[in-house]
Structure formats: structure tokens, C-alpha cells
Amino acid sequence: QKEVEQNSGPLSVPEGAIASLNCTYSDRGSQSFFWYRQYSGKSPELIMSIYSNGDKEDGRFTAQLNKASQYVSLLIRDSQPSDSATYLCARGGAGNNRKLIWGLGTSLAVNP
């Protein structure tokens, strides 16, 4: 079982719809989670960090964390063609092995 798993997609949604991206993780001790957006040929860009159970909203983006079920999701409301990118999920580490553990990413295509 991979430590952080994401559906590779592609996830295709029409413009204006809600895109829902999901990520599951295996380490129950994980405390911090991050969503990054990566456009083709570019570097990842941090869009959301979440540390507590529940929802965190930032503009059109909402991150949802459920530690009991070990999943974190990203909702993108009113999806725009400019949201078409690969979305990477990462969980933070702790202790001496403090590094981010990454999923392989979900490709999102927003169709005009």
C-alpha cells in the first residue's frame, strides 16, 4: 500500500462545476496535509494546508480532512479552464524522518 494514494485521473469536469479530488494516506499519525497544483512543465505551487479535522476554505478551494477515515480532499468550486493541472497531495512527517510524503497526483481537465 502506498503511503499517499491519489486517483491518477484524468478527472474531467465542465466549466463551472465542482471538481472533487481525493487523497488517502496510511500513517494514522500524520498531522499535516498539503495540496499543490502543478501546471504542465512548471513546478508545484502550494494552494492549501490543513492540519485539523473538518473543512478549510480559501476562495474557490475547500480542503477537507477526516483523520478517522484517513482521507483528505480538495474541492474546487466554479471550476475554470485555468484550473486544468495536476493536483498533488502530500502529508507531513514528524520526528527525525521529517519530510513530505507525496502522492502521484491527479490530473484535472476543466472543459469550456
Added chain:
Amino acid sequence: KAGVTQTPRYLIKTRGQQVTLSCSPISGHRSVSWYQQTPGQGLQFLFEYFSETQRNKGNFPGRFSGRQFSNSRSEMNVSTLELGDSALYLCASSLGRGGNEQFFGPGTRLTVL
């Protein structure tokens, strides 16, 4: 605040050569992590430097090495290049140790011929 900078942005080398890549983190950030990204492989962690010390290392051969200077700037070196080393090399800086929010530079695209 200026972001993370990486130089050079593009490199073309031949097999057997060596290469040095540079990364300047965001001002005040003390941790620099390096990643290799190839299509279909995702982000592969190379190593993390914090306060001039390597704190974590990924599963890469010894041909890959790095260092960090007192101003937090970091370099990574790849010796005896192989075709499979062709990739996007990314560095990311963070305020504290690498398990926190990381901010990426634009990357160095290395092509090995």
C-alpha cells in the same frame, strides 16, 4: 519577498559528465529539499538540508550529493551522468524542517544525451 530561485534553468549534458545545480531559498528559510521529477514517477525525494547538515536522504545512488552553505543556499551535484538522470530537478524551501509547508523553485530541466 523573493521566491525560491534555481540556476541554471536548463542544462544539456552528455553521459559521464557531472553537473552542479544551485538553489537559493526564500529569505529566512533554513531548510532546502531536493526532488527529482520524471513523467509517471512523481516527486522523488533526494535529500534535505537544514542548518548546513543533511537531515534526510532518499533512495538515490551516491552519485547524487548535495550541500548547504551558511546563507542557506544549497547545491546538488550529480556525477557520472546517466541517460536516466534526465529529469526536472526541483528544490523547495521551508521555514522549519522539511515536513512543513514547502515552496518550490522553478526547477532545472536536465537533459542527458
